[in-house]
Amino acid sequence: MTEEKTAAEQCDEACEANERIQEELKFSKIKVKPVKLTGEINIPDLNPNAMLGVKAQLLTAKEMLEHLGYPADGLIPNWKEVFLRKMDEMLKKYRSVKLFMDICVKCGACVDKCHYYLGTGDPLNMPVARAELMRKVYRRYFTLPGKLFGSRFVNGSDLTEELLVTWYTYFYQCSECRRCSVFCPYGIDTAEITMAAREILNSVGLVQKYLHEIIFKAQTAGNNLGMQQNAIINALEFVQDDLQEQLEMDNIRVPIDEEGAEVLFVTPSADFFASPHIESLYGYAKVFHQAGISWTMSTHASEGGNFGLFIHNYEHMKKINKRIWEAARDLKVKRVVGGECGHMWRVLCNYSNTMWGPFDYLDPKYKRPQHICELTNDLLNRGALKIDKSANEEFIVTMHDSCQVARAMEMGGMPNGQFEIPRAVIRGVCEKFVDMPEATIRERTFCCGAGQGLLGDDMMATRVKGAMPRMQAYHYAKQESGVNFVALICAICKAQLSKMFPAYGIAMEEVGGIHQLVGRAIVLGAKESV
Amino acid sequence: MINGIKFMIDMYVSGIVYAACLVFAAGFLCKIYFGYYKTPQPLKIPQTPQPTTLSGVIMRMAGDVLFFRSLAKGTTLLFIAGWVFHFTFLLMIIRHLRYFVHPVPGFLVALGNGALAIASLLMVALIILFVRRFMDKKVNYVSSFADYFVLLLIMGIVQSGIMLHYERFRPNVVEVKAFMLELMELKTPFLVMIMHPHHAPGNPLFITHLSLVALLLIYFPFSKLMHAGGYFFSPTRNMINNAREVRYINPWDKG
Structure with a gap:
């Protein structure tokens, strides 16, 4: 009798959590204006939460989700457990992910290298800050001091719905272009971290539409x-x-x-x-x-x-x-x-x-x-x-x-x-x-702003802002050399x-x-x- | 009474040196072996410029390790301050070998002549790194207590070291060296275990200096300082770009 009740209560709680997440991640159309082209790529000041509202649409087609092996009804009830299990799997299967969790010294070489940061000024679009979203969970749940003394001690994050929202938002504002890792003294590749984060989100039922529809x-x-x-x-x-x-x-x-x-x-x-x-x-x-x-x-x-x-x-x-x-x-x-x-x-x-x-x-x-x-x-x-x-x-x-x-x-x-x-x-x-200016081509090239699953119309805000560096460089070449x-x-x-x-x-x-x-x-x- | 305090100091100094070396060595090796070496890398992900030969990869990594070439592509200030910091720190560590080897080779004696200048440069680089971390809004945003803590800890080591250089604070160097050589003897750890430590130099500043170094060593394997060994396992840097020519096998999907 009592057991049944707890089960029902649990379901209610889980369903509510799913509803809250769905509400938080609901797509809303955000209009952004392209900047005026001057031929210069300026480094913007920090503008916290500037892009928090830009969220990629979730995939809801059950047939596709089932085919891909992902949960079909949104956020699953035991998401925390699955989240950590998946993250553990990522850390054990990919040396890149494991190593890049450990060795970042936060020197700041990458902070002004991402086209999405340059276009938006949102601090969470700085590669190191984006990766830090995962590192915080890593330190809290996968290191001894974190397990013993909690998130405060290791500057970590507990798993919360808010964290899920932040993850979903900013790991779908990375186009995995790897520009940051060219400048990183240890070659930390944010793309590897983003890829792992996306798969972790998939495993708990937060599956982005454009990208996964295409995989299907x-x-x-x-x-x-x-x-x-x-x-x-x-x-x-x-x-x-x-x-x-x-x-x-x-x-x-x-x-x-x-x-x-x-x-x-x-x-x-x-x-x-x-x-x-x-x-x-x-x-x-x-x-x-x-x-x-x-x-x-x-x-x-x-x-x-x-x-x-x-x-x-x-x-x-x-x-x-x-x-x-x-x-x-x-x-x-x-x-x-x-x-x-x-x-x-x-x-x-x-x-x-x-x-x-x-x-x-x-x-x-x-x-x-x-x-x-x-x-x-x-x-x-x-x-x-x-x-x-x-x-x-x-x-x-x-x-x-x-x-x-x-x-x-x-x-x-x-x-x-x-x-x-x-x-x-x-x-x-x-x-x-x-050629366009040296800092914008070859190994230092800028992403077009829509790569790796961000080409959907729902991502128009990041597409416009992220295209800025390439547009400026092209404009420069246009002015200088016709x-x-x-x-x-x-x-x-x-x-x-x-x-x-x-x-x-x-x-x-x-x-x-x-x-x-x-x-x-x-x-x-x-x-x-x- | 005096003997009791003396005994406790001897025990403390010997103890932290052994504890620090043990934690550092075991922690570092475990992380490297189980954390990085044993974790499979499924695909080749070398980053541009991608050498297509082993010697090319070695040159590339040498450029990164010795001259910070990747970092040099980005911010100049960070590159210079970072490089000077690492290089002078290395020189200072080498210089300290004179407390562990007997007789002291000529180049260590020569290095000793420039030691104060090198240490001062090291301090300046640390101050630049600290101020930059604090003042640059973007770097400040991503910095946490741990990032400042390491800088302060190393500053503490350098500052106490510089002070030890001066007559007023200088310990008996002969005594220090004798103690270090004794510590390196195989039987000494057992003597410490049965509470028969060797006589340690009692200079308070020296003990502070040594304690801070021990703290750094203990902190090392649990922190971002693991970049020191970790770099060599970085798949964007240590892989040869020849996946088309030579089949690379995914360790967990051998086909």
Whole structure:
């Protein structure tokens, strides 16, 4: 009798807690104004709680939550217990997380490096302060002094609903761009901490919508947009028709599911029809056509991106990545090439081998997945493509290094290749190329402001504010050198910048992929093959 | 009465030295071995600039450890003050070897000539770091008591050390060295355990200096000071960027 009552009471309490959290995390539209562009990136004064109101929408679709293995009804009743269990798991599975909890000396080298801090002035957007949100829990529950003497003694935090709200808010205001860790004397990578924090939040039932919806779609449909097979075929056929019509050539193709092709090409599904992404797809098709390399895309692996990277859930990432290697095996290709996508570079090229390697069924010459820029650069160097630079005469081009490429791994087998090779491609197809200020490019590049799951419309406030450093740098290059086009190799950057440019008073058409420029400059039909 | 106090001082001084060394060594090694070395790193996450060879990684880490190259990319003041602090602190530790080795090698004698200047520089660097932490609003926001505590503790060590340099406070150096050499003998800890400590120098300032050092050593493994050993395990710094060429195995998902 009494036991039943306690159970009922407990449920009531838990339900109430869930309601309170849902109320706290309710999405509210916040309008922010872009700053006026001056070309200077000023470090703002502290503005506590400036962005506390910006909260990413929660995922409520039960089917998706169940598929992903997360609680389907919001905050679970025994959340504290699950929270700590999950955090313990993170600390035991990821040396990065464990080490970065311990060794920060709070020297302050990172405090003014995050684009979200520069844009908002919110102190919790300083990398060290963001990481400190997790460290406080770590010190309280995972160190001996914390266990013995409590949170006051170790400057820790007890688990409270307020803490959950703060975590959810600020770990979804980090775009995991890793800029802070370039400057950190110990290489503390806030992205690793954010990824772990997001997975901990997932385990107690606070699952962000945009990011996890996409993980679900990529796992079930094979691409981030959730397009079914026939829709993909339709879209690509449409692209092919369009190309053939434009060029008045009927032999240029956008092949799909063609067994025995040399190259399996994977690219963000946004490339199939979003603008300016699609222009790069034309570019890829022209490169393959002109080089005489047979290629195919796949309906099974119709996505280059892998949002599983953005949370420390290895299984999600692995599952999405698997489709590419299944497709490569089924289509009997010799090699795999990735299109213009930032984090694809990290997952496809850096992690595939760990997750699903070794790739002994590929051509031993091309055991490693390649980037389309590596391929194009190689062709340009060999003189295999006929280029007419005057097709891009109207452009003075600069390059935005996308964070997940710039701070992921080398290209072409040489350190810093990820900066040099894309630039070499641009220089190979354009007359005029100018870099933005040194502090905003290459390893110090600024995130576009919407990476790693923050591209949803619900994040418009952080998107506008976080884009500020890149906008200022571009504006500077525009004023100084008359730059009028920014070329890049990331689908998220393209989507974000083509929306932010108009917001900051710059023409939307000034954003595009590198292969958009390549596509314009290639002279087709001049050479049959290499 | 006098003998009783003398005995207690001897016991205290010997005791804290052994306790501090034990806690430091055991704590540091445990953290390094179980906390960092034994914790798996599932994926390669080297950060730019990413060397593609082992020698490249060694050069990169040497640059970070010896010249604070990552830090140098950011704030100049912090870089200079931080580097001077670490470097002069290291020199002071090396100089103190003369109390533990016999005979004293020539370079330690030479280092002794510049000791006061080095220690003063160390103090200046500490003051800059302290004031910066206090004055810079952003750094102040993220600082807690522990961050100021370490600085103050090291300042205390340096200040007492500088004072010991002067005639007025100077202990009998020969006596200090004899005591240290005795402490390093294998039988001494057992003698201390059975309450037969060696005769310790009674200089109060010296005992303060030594106590503060012992406190620092005991505090070390439980604090952010673990960055000293932890850096070498930092996956963004110590990994070779060759995941495409050489398959990296995830320790908990061996495929």
